[in-house]
Amino acid sequence: MxxxxxxxxxxxxxxxxxxxxxxxxxxxxxxxxxxxxxxxxxxSFLHAKSLTIDDHIGLVGTSNMDIRSFALNAEHILVIHDPGMTGRLKTEQQRYIANxxxxxxxxxxxxxxxxxxxxxxxxxxxxxx
Known part of the structure; x- marks a missing residue:
């Protein structure tokens, strides 16, 4: 990048x-x-939505990144600002990548x-x- x-x-x-x-x-x-x-x-089919930034910030939720999700579907994203929880999310992401x-x-x-x-x-x- x-x-x-x-x-x-x-x-x-x-x-x-x-x-x-x-x-x-x-x-x-x-x-x-x-x-x-x-x-x-x-x-299998993967529908998870998550994002980790460095080791400090994580996002997880139901929302797609499109106007329909933001305006019509009332979907949500949880922002995590905790290194421990972000680490757990990152571990799950690595499990996805392994598959x-x-x-x-x-x-x-x-x-x-x-x-x-x-x-x-x-x-x-x-x-x-």
């Missing part, structure tokens, strides 16, 4: 909504190019054209999802 941050994005490899999944995947190449490690969780496979940028670019096209068409609907 530009500022030396170690960023892991853990997303479920199993999809629950095809259109949402395809729209989501349309962003992977840009993320990989920026240095984000995209990890595909394989153990992932990493995306490789060069390999990702090799997916078939029709899949790329479908992802980019789905991306057009992402503001509505």
């Amino acid at each position: 530009l500022r030396g941050a170690d960023v892991h994005l853990v997303v479920s490899e199993t999809e629950d909504q095809v259109l949402v999944s395809w729209a989501q995947r349309s962003y992977y190449e840009e993320l990989l190019e920026a240095g984000v490690e995209v990890q595909l969780y394989q153990a 992932c496979r990493s995306l490789d940028l060069q390999q990702w670019r090799q997916r078939p054209f029709w899949i790329k096209l479908g992802e980019h068409l789905a991306r057009l609907t992402s503001p509505l999802l």
